[in-house]
Amino acid sequence: MAKEIVKVEHLEKFYQKRHVLHDINFSVNEGEVVALLGPSGSGKSTLIRCLNGLEPYQQGEVTFNGEKIVPAEKNWQKIRQKIGMVFQSYDLFPNLTVLDNILLGPVKVQHQSKEAATASAEKLLDQVGLREYENAYPRQLSGGQKQRIAIVRALALNPELMLFDEVTASLDPEMVRGVLNIISNLAQDSNMTMIVVTHEMNFAQQIADRVLFLEDGKILEQTKGSQFFEQPQTDRAKAFLDSMDF
Amino acid sequence: MAHSGINVLFEGRNLIRLFGGLWTTVEIAAVALVLGLILGVVLGVLRTFPSRLLRFVLRLYLEFFRIIPTVVLLFLFYYILPKQMGVNLPANQVATLVFALWTAAEMSDIVRGALISVPKHQRESGMAIGLSRWQLYRYVLIPQAVSLELPATINLVTRVIKTTSLLMLISVMDVINVGQQVVEANNQKYPTGVFWVYGIIFVMYFVIDYPLSWWAKRMDKKRLERANG
Numbered sequence: 001m002a003k004e005i006v007k008v009e010h011l012e013k014f015y016q017k018r019h020v021l022h023d024i025n026f027s028v029n030e031g032e033v034v035a036l037l038g039p040s041g042s043g044k045s046t047l048i049r050c051l052n053g054l055e056p057y058q059q060g061e062v063t064f065n066g067e068k069i070v071p072a073e074k075n076w077q078k079i080r081q082k083i084g085m086v087f088q089s090y091d092l093f094p095n096l097t098v099l100d101n102i103l104l105g106p107v108k109v110q111h112q113s114k115e116a117a118t119a120s121a122e123k124l125l126d127q128v129g130l131r132e133y134e135n136a137y138p139r140q141l142s143g144g145q146k147q148r149i150a151i152v153r154a155l156a157l158n159p160e161l162m163l164f165d166e167v168t169a170s171l172d173p174e175m176v177r178g179v180l181n182i183i184s185n186l187a188q189d190s191n192m193t194m195i196v197v198t199h200e201m202n203f204a205q206q207i208a209d210r211v212l213f214l215e216d217g218k219i220l221e222q223t224k225g226s227q228f229f230e231q232p233q234t235d236r237a238k239a240f241l242d243s244m245d246f
Numbered sequence: 247m248a249h250s251g252i253n254v255l256f257e258g259r260n261l262i263r264l265f266g267g268l269w270t271t272v273e274i275a276a277v278a279l280v281l282g283l284i285l286g287v288v289l290g291v292l293r294t295f296p297s298r299l300l301r302f303v304l305r306l307y308l309e310f311f312r313i314i315p316t317v318v319l320l321f322l323f324y325y326i327l328p329k330q331m332g333v334n335l336p337a338n339q340v341a342t343l344v345f346a347l348w349t350a351a352e353m354s355d356i357v358r359g360a361l362i363s364v365p366k367h368q369r370e371s372g373m374a375i376g377l378s379r380w381q382l383y384r385y386v387l388i389p390q391a392v393s394l395e396l397p398a399t400i401n402l403v404t405r406v407i408k409t410t411s412l413l414m415l416i417s418v419m420d421v422i423n424v425g426q427q428v429v430e431a432n433n434q435k436y437p438t439g440v441f442w443v444y445g446i447i448f449v450m451y452f453v454i455d456y457p458l459s460w461w462a463k464r465m466d467k468k469r470l471e472r473a474n475g
Binding site for chain 2: 052054073077078080081083084085087089091092093094095096104105108109110139150153154157
């Protein structure tokens with residue numbers, strides 16, 4: 001039996017009075033790739049942000065690596081080093097060079113030596129084909145390049161879980177492929193455990209071991225990736241897939 | 247040219263005294279600015295913390311110094327501090343203290359404004375790589391806020407320097423006070439001396455303040471160029 005990396009039990013989230021996540025239950029095993037799909041406003045991003053404490057939740061529990069997380073800022077801060085997250089907007093720090101962006105976590109948070117951290121950062125940069133930009137500033141890069149650097153920045157902490165929140169949604173179409181390829185390689189070659197929020201159905205079909213389909217803050221179905229796209233179990237998911245015409 | 251007013255400046259030690267007064271002005275302004283800007287950054291950072299009580303207290307502090315005219319603050323500290331609290335400071339130190347506290351108040355608002363205008367995503371990506379609150383401010387938020395706040399800070403500096411002209415009211419021997427004495431002492435001999443004395447004081451303030459304000463404008467322009475790519 002594979003090791004369970006994340007487990008979410010009875011998670012409930014409110015924005016003031018508005019109930020945005022209803023009784024969320026699921027778990028993710030080591031090496032598994034889970035895609036969160038669903039229409040806009042269904043709570044996918046909110047859910048993924050709850051998993052590293054960027055959004056507080058009101059009820060329920062999140063277990064990471066077998067340990068129940070006590071939701072306090074100090075605890076989240078430690079756990080976030082094990083959970084890499086990449087966002088929709090490429091949020092490199094504009095005041096730092098590419099290399100310094102990547103080193104900030106390993107050197108300041110994890111107290112790795114600068115030499116060791118630089119060596120592994122350069123290796124990661126090589127893998128995404130951007131080694132020559134290590135001394136550039138983010139403003140000198142294109143959107144797709146920034147997003148690849150953002151992925152490297154998250155990977156530099158050696159996370160056990162990666163969260164991708166619509167990472168291609170604000171990229172030019174021709175940039176999308178490069179970013180998605182990196183994520184696919186990560187799943188296949190490095191066997192990284194990942195939770196991916198995306199609107200790219202082809203991509204989701206290609207990498208997802210399992211699909212969680214959300215609507216109005218509820219998980220309507222959890223289906224194997226291979227099956228979801230052929231025969232979704234709910235009519236709602238079927239209508240959703242039809243509307244995505246991929 | 248025998249009775250040209252400009253000679254009032256070269257009479258006796260007048261010019262040296264004027265420069266002496268200018269030095270007092272600059273010294274008070276410089277010390278007050280250094281202390282005030284440092285304190286202002288700390289207060290500005292604290293004003294972005296979640297604690298409501300802390301924010302309320304610091305807000306009161308800001309409004310107190312912003313609303314009360316600087317002259318009144320000077321008198322308040324100069325006359326009331328010694329009477330009510332038994333703190334006896336020389337006029338120069340009272341002036342430095344008042345100006346430092348005022349600068350800190352104004353600076354806290356500039357810093358706070360710059361910090362909260364750093365995009366929320368920056369804060370979140372910092373948190374996502376495990377930075378502590380202190381590290382987030384140190385490596386991400388403050389460096390980005392600095393370029394946003396620099397022009398406003400330089401404007402504050404020029405305002406503080408120019409407001410030192412009020413110091414004569416609590417009998418600090420600043421450049422204005424010295425100027426007035428020179429004018430009064432030479433009024434008989436140089437009836438037009440007042441023009442020349444205040445004229446040179448104008449030039450002195452201009453020489454100090456104008457480059458700062460030019461620098462502020464230039465930086466703002468550069469920042470906009472950078473921001474708009």
